[in-house]
Amino acid sequence: MRVIAAMSGGVDSAVAAARAVDEGHDVTGVHLALSRNPRSYRSGARGCCSIEDAGDARRAADVLGIPFYVWDMSEEFADEVVDDFVAEYTAGRTPNPCLRCNEKIKFAAVLDRALALGFDGVVTGHYAQLRAAHDGTVEMHRAIDHGKDQSYVLGVLTQEQLAHSLFPLGGTDKTSVRAEAEQRGLQVAQKPDSHDICFVADGDNAGWLRDKLGPKQGAIVDEDGETLREHDGAYAFTIGQRRGLRLGVPADDGKPRFVLDIEPVSGTVTVGPREHLRVDALDGIKPLWSGRVPGGRLDCTVQLRAHGDEHAASVEVDESEVRVELRDPAYGIAPGQACVIYDGTRVVGSATIAQTRRVTV
Template identity: 65%
Template sequence: MRVLAAMSGGVDSAVAAARMAEAGHDVVGVHLALSRNPQSYRSGARGCCTIEDSRDARRAADVIGIPFYVWDLAERFHADVVEDFVSEYAAGRTPNPCLRCNEKVKFSAVLERALALDFDAVATGHYARIVDTPDGSRELHRAVDPAKDQSYVLGVLTQEQLKHAFFPLGDTVKTEVREEAERRGLSVAAKPDSHDICFIADGNTPAFLSKQLGEAPGDIVDAQGNKLGEHKGTHGFTVGQRKGLRIGTPAADGKPRFVLDISPVDRTVTVGSREELAVARLTASKPRWCGPAPSSELQVKAQLRAHGEEVAVTARVEGDEVQVSFDEPTLAVAPGQAVVLYDGTRVIGSATIDSVERVAAQHA
């Protein structure tokens, strides 16, 4: 089988490519140049897609003994991931750029190009598993290493994309991957993992957004509309945020306050107690199913953040909308996030959260 191995320059993708080559596949390594400023070097575990990463990927390909190329997808990445990230924050939502990158770049642009070049599949270093079923379909499952599981950000993949994907590391824990890289003589064996948002190398998301969107001062208010403070832009906040609110007036009960709602139109950020943050249900749109769309009500688990815990829910699909009710009130559910549904370890699919219904509102 002809396999295109996406090589980021890190240890995971290098070992994934090595495993595919060792399994007897005809493997070609490709590094995706996603940065408009590739001259910048990563800072420790922050950032990626730099010249340094490209060179690390090339060295790994040489050790493995496979051809290697660099594909410039910087413009596609900027349009589909960076601009989407900025516009979502400007709209008061909280996007996940890694999920969007997997959907729009790695398993859309890259896979489409790979198939056009007569490759059979794309392999990546994601920690997730693909299970082949007797009827010929493929299922996406959680990785065996719960600390590294990345099935959440892959919940956007369709059945057709899964049929052309390989995740060779899904049955391995991270320590074993590094040990294997060392045995194979890969220089990236001890390279730090990338963290945070790859296109914000210094990790300062508010500063990045301020540079893109400018300042738009407004008020910070409580649920009753009382002004508590001021801010320089709603894009500096996310639902559930507790730190950095800079509210001069303490809460009557002395407890911390959290961001409940963000309204860019009137430049208002609403804060309240932890109890007011609790959500009973949500409505999501733009569903992406890893297999057939569910046709009945589901009693399943949901994950709301890349590293969040799963919670029990009842989900109902109504056309292009997904209604999700939580068995127990859930905190910090933000519009713009993805809700990914699971049946055991199997990923059913995902959708983008549009709105939430808070427990406090039901009792008002």
């Protein structure tokens, strides 16, 4: 197969490309330039889109002896990921930009361009497994290394996209990947993993949003509506947040308070006890299915955060939404996050959380 290897400049994508070469594929390395001004994105090893990363990707391609190109995807990235991130926070929701990037950039724009250029698919360093089902479809399963499993952020992929994807690392743990990189002479073998949001240069999400949106005063209130203090922007808060509230006056019971609700129009942030974050049901919109569209009610598990726990659930599906009843409660779940549905280790699909329902205590 003629394949594009998406090379971020990290150890995972470099080893994935190397394994694709070993398997006999005709591999071309591609690094995605995602910033209109590369110096405005993170430098160093904390992100995944820095100038240094492009150089690391090129050196890895040289070691592997494969062609290497840089594709400018900055316009698509700004429109589909950055602008969406700002809009979601403005609406009082909590987006996952990495999931959005996988959906719209790495497995839509990149794959579309690769197929248009005559390639057969795209190789990435994601930790997930692909298996052929009895009916000829491609199933996506959790990675062997559950600590590195990335099936949650890949839960937006459709059957057409999975059929043109290769994830060579899904059956390997991260320690083995680093050891293999050392053996292959790849300089990125011990490069730290990327963290945080790549387009927020200093990791200060609230400060970045404040620069984009400007201050917008509102109130932090308790559940009785009593104002505890003013704030400069509701976008600095997320559902379930405890740290950084700076309330000064403790709750009557002396227990910590958490963000329970964000009202984007007035900017009102409501805080209260952790037990009021409990969620036992949620509604999801814009469902995306990894294979056949399920019908009726599913007994399954769901994951509600990128590194969150699985929850036993019952899911009812119709054309435009899913309704999820959790058999064990979740806490601090916010609209805008993704609900990814699993049947054992297999990804069934995903939906965007529109609203949650809490147990009355």
